[in-house]
Amino acid sequence: MPLLKDVKTAARIVRNLVSSRRSRVELARRQPSLPKPKPHSIQIAVYFGDSAVNLYQIRQWYAPLAELAKTIPVAIISRSPGAALTMFDESPVPVVCLRSVSELEAFVAEQDLRLVFYVNQNSRNFQMFRYGRMLHVFINHGESDKMYMTTNQFKAYDYSFVAGEAARDRLRHRLWDFDLDHRTLMIGRPQADHFAGSLPYTPDDRTVVLYAPTWEGDRDSAAYGSVASHGEALVGALLATGTHRVLYRPHPRSGVIDPEFKRANEAIIASIAAANSRDSSAQHVFDDGPDLGWQLAVADVAITDISAMVYDRLATGKPLIVTRPVSAHAEIDESGYLGAAEWLSPSESSEIVSIVDRVQHDVEARHRLEFWVERHFGDTTPGEATRRFHAAIDRMFAIWEREASAHADDLRSREADPFETDSDEQD
Numbered sequence: 208m209p210l211l212k213d214v215k216t217a218a219r220i221v222r223n224l225v226s227s228r229r230s231r232v233e234l235a236r237r238q239p240s241l242p243k244p245k246p247h248s249i250q251i252a253v254y255f256g257d258s259a260v261n262l263y264q265i266r267q268w269y270a271p272l273a274e275l276a277k278t279i280p281v282a283i284i285s286r287s288p289g290a291a292l293t294m295f296d297e298s299p300v301p302v303v304c305l306r307s308v309s310e311l312e313a314f315v316a317e318q319d320l321r322l323v324f325y326v327n328q329n330s331r332n333f334q335m336f337r338y339g340r341m342l343h344v345f346i347n348h349g350e351s352d353k354m355y356m357t358t359n360q361f362k363a364y365d366y367s368f369v370a371g372e373a374a375r376d377r378l379r380h381r382l383w384d385f386d387l388d389h390r391t392l393m394i395g396r397p398q399a400d401h402f403a404g405s406l407p408y409t410p411d412d413r414t415v416v417l418y419a420p421t422w423e424g425d426r427d428s429a430a431y432g433s434v435a436s437h438g439e440a441l442v443g444a445l446l447a448t449g450t451h452r453v454l455y456r457p458h459p460r461s462g463v464i465d466p467e468f469k470r471a472n473e474a475i476i477a478s479i480a481a482a483n484s485r486d487s488s489a490q491h492v493f494d495d496g497p498d499l500g501w502q503l504a505v506a507d508v509a510i511t512d513i514s515a516m517v518y519d520r521l522a523t524g525k526p527l528i529v530t531r532p533v534s535a536h537a538e539i540d541e542s543g544y545l546g547a548a549e550w551l552s553p554s555e556s557s558e559i560v561s562i563v564d565r566v567q568h569d570v571e572a573r574h575r576l577e578f579w580v581e582r583h584f585g586d587t588t589p590g591e592a593t594r595r596f597h598a599a600i601d602r603m604f605a606i607w608e609r610e611a612s613a614h615a616d617d618l619r620s621r622e623a624d625p626f627e628t629d630s631d632e633q634d
Contacts, residue, residue, distance in 0.1 A: 285302055323344065438472070
């Protein structure tokens with residue numbers, strides 16, 4: 208068994224190296240013809256040090272960034288050729304691929320960067336932190352009660368934009384010696400102002416149920432995924448009614464670690480295809496597209512795991528159900544919304560039809576939902592989160608101006624790390 212595991216690991220490494228090589232070759236071919244930001248034109252950069260597998264983290268910021276770029280020049284910095292190649296084709300704002308540290312240094316030197324945004328806690332973020340004449344701001348890729356949301360890494364950033372009071376409470380109880388009032392700004396969920404898209408089905412009188420599970424996780428404490436424990440039973444029950452439409456949007460990493468997750472995910476996809484073959488008017492949807500938002504907005508009820516999807520859905524103010532993890536070691540913070548959530552255990556998955564009906568029409572459930580929407584996001588009036596996002600940026604710019612003036616006479620020095628290597632095999 209260990210030998211088989213070693214063989215699989217070696218095969219995966221070889222595949223990754225081949226993919227990385229192809230991405231670098233394609234990048235070299237395409238880059239010369241791509242438009243580049245003019246020197247001193249970019250004031251805000253979004254730093255994305257991750258590979259293509261985690262592009263979902265930056266994609267959800269596309270629409271807010273496009274809106275911001277109408278007034279302030281913005282660019283995305285990618286450190287991965289594979290991720291950059293995809294973003295070249297889909298990003299609404301300029302993308303630059305700076306694979307090596309020397310390329311990153313050159314870009315920083317020629318631009319007028321004031322703010323750098325970060326959407327995750329990738330270790331490569333540390334390479335950007337060395338540059339001091341700018342503000343480093345964590346904007347995250349979602350609001351949730353995962354342990355990820357209270358990591359001590361928050362202290363690495365000058366400021367963090369968070370959704371609302373619930374996020375600040377979470378940090379208050381977990382981080383030691385952290386000036387919460389000074390270093391966090393509440394902006395709501397700007398993405399919710401852009402939840403739109405073309406529907407892949409024709410609306411009718413069916414009840415639309417979104418099932419958007421997360422992946423299996425890479426440790427017991429983060430094992431929130433429900434594909435293998437809940438997914439087949441609940442999707443099967445909904446497909447069988449003839450009165451529901453299933454939108455299935457699994458996490459892009461589903462099954463990368465656990466073969467059972469991979470099998471269950473593939474079985475659900477196959478069952479959706481089979482249901483559509485039996486009845487073309489059902490128009491069930493397996494969705495793995497790059498656009499996220501319309502699914503949350505159109506679904507009558509959403510079923511999610513403990514993930515950012517809970518809170519993306521919460522921002523719409525519409526009914527949702529949260530799956531209960533099967534792992535006894537999964538960390539669940541029930542001091543916030545999850546303490547009042549509509550939970551679904553694995554044994555209840557086959558009863559999902561009646562549960563969906565209840566959360567839609569129960570008055571008490573509606574009142575609880577309204578309370579927690581306000582707690583997590585504040586005012587969710589359309590456009591309000593975007594206004595708060597832009598106001599927070601204005602505040603950052605004012606701080607930058609103040610500090611730039613105070614340090615105008617400082618001796619300028621090169622902020623490079625003499626021990627940093629340019630070699631990097633990430634695709």
